[in-house]
Amino acid sequence: AQSVTQLDxxxxxxxxxxxxxxxxxxxxxxxxxxxxxxHPNKGLQLLLKYTSAATLVKGINGFEAEFKKxxxxxxxxxxxxxxxxxxxxxxxxxxGAGSYQLTFGKGTxxxxxx
Amino acid sequence: DADVTQTPRxxxxxxxxxxxxxxxxxxxxxxxxxxxxxxxxxxxxIYYSFDxxxxxxxxxxxxxxxxxxxxxxxxxxLESAIPNQTALYFCATSDSDRGYEQYFGPGTRLTVT
Numbered sequence: 001a002q003s004v005t006q007l008d009x010x011x012x013x014x015x016x017x018x019x020x021x022x023x024x025x026x027x028x029x030x031x032x033x034x035x036x037x038x039h040p041n042k043g044l045q046l047l048l049k050y051t052s053a054a055t056l057v058k059g060i061n062g063f064e065a066e067f068k069k070x071x072x073x074x075x076x077x078x079x080x081x082x083x084x085x086x087x088x089x090x091x092x093x094x095x096g097a098g099s100y101q102l103t104f105g106k107g108t109x110x111x112x113x114x
Numbered sequence: 115d116a117d118v119t120q121t122p123r124x125x126x127x128x129x130x131x132x133x134x135x136x137x138x139x140x141x142x143x144x145x146x147x148x149x150x151x152x153x154x155x156x157x158x159x160i161y162y163s164f165d166x167x168x169x170x171x172x173x174x175x176x177x178x179x180x181x182x183x184x185x186x187x188x189x190x191x192l193e194s195a196i197p198n199q200t201a202l203y204f205c206a207t208s209d210s211d212r213g214y215e216q217y218f219g220p221g222t223r224l225t226v227t
Contacts (some may be wrong), residue, residue, distance in 0.1 A: 009154070032214045043220035044157075044204065051214075090156060094214035100145060100164075102216060104156035 001026040002095045006105035014113045019078040020062075021108045023091035026072060033074045034102075035065055035094040044090070050074065061085070086112045117141045118219035120205050126225045127195050135190045135222050137205030146188040147206040147216065148172075150199075157204065163188055164210065186222060195226040 024026040025031060035047040048059025055067040061084075065076045074091060093104040115220050118139045128135050137146065143166055144165050149157040159172030161180040169182055177199060179191045208214040 034215075036218075044218040046215075046217070050190075086155065094142065100147075100208065100214065102157075102214065104158075106154055106156045 002031065002093050002101075002103050003041050004091050004093045004103055004105040006089075006091050006108045009106065009110050010109045010111070012111040012113060013081045015083055016080050019081045019085065019110065020075070021076040021089050021110065023074045023076065023105060024072055025049070025074060026093070027093055029095045032094040033065075033067060034094070035059065035063070035074075035076050036090045037074045037087050037090060038090065038107075039087045047076070081110075081112045083112050083114065084112075086110055118205060118207055118217055120203075120219040120222050122222060123220065124223045126227065128227055129196055129214045130196050133195055133224070135203055135205075135224070137188045137190070137219055138188050139205075139219075140215075141145060141207050141208045141209075141217060143207035143209050143217075144185060145208045145210055146182065146187070147191045147208070148178075149204045149206065150174070151202040151221075153205060160190065160203075192224075192226075195224075197226045200226045 004025045033050040036044045038044050043081045048057045050057045050067045058064045063078045088107045088109045090107050093103050121136045147162045148160040151157045158174050160178050163169045163182045165183050180190050202221050204221050205219040208216045
């Protein structure tokens with residue numbers, strides 16, 4: 001069984017300040033983990049992925065995430081928020097072991113204040 | 115990303131009507147999926163297909179049916195729409211070697227009145 005918990009439903013930051021979106025997971029196997037972003041009235045875009053290689057993963061638009069097995073966490077960060085980062089972000093876990101099954105978190109809505 | 119397209123993008127229909135949502139992909143992937151998104155619930159899997167002859171129910175398949183007309187086409191039908199099927203519907207695709215890495219279409223916003 002696998003599950004994912006996004007610890008904040010809504011995060012608000014000022015433009016130019018750091019972004020931290022928190023995600024904890026559970027999985028019976030060595031998981032693959034993803035962050036997707038959904039801009040208003042848009043589809044889901046893959047931001048970054050962890051698939052058992054380097055634990056610090058860099059994605060698009062300056063985002064990165066660190067896989068911490070001991071803490072079962074995969075938090076998403078960005079050093080400096082931009083207005084265009086305002087969107088909803090989903091943490092997603094796959095149990096690995098050849099599984100297709102993705103389990104989505106409930107999402108974190110990021111607001112960026114000018 | 116135009117690799118996965120969905121039609122229509124928006125649809126309003128009445129309770130009891132039959133409606134079909136269509137998905138096409140040019141990524142050459144053999145696996146296709148239908149999800150629905152409800153506010154505050156993330157995405158939940160409705161049906162998935164590993165190839166044209168392999169279709170499986172997902173977490174919330176009741177009230178839905180699917181058809182895989184070709185490797186590139188996967189449609190979702192609501193036989194008799196009801197208001198609680200109002201949601202945003204996403205189609206996704208993946209390669210069989212990397213089933214966990216799924217690529218999503220732009221979504222179809224369905225409203226059932």
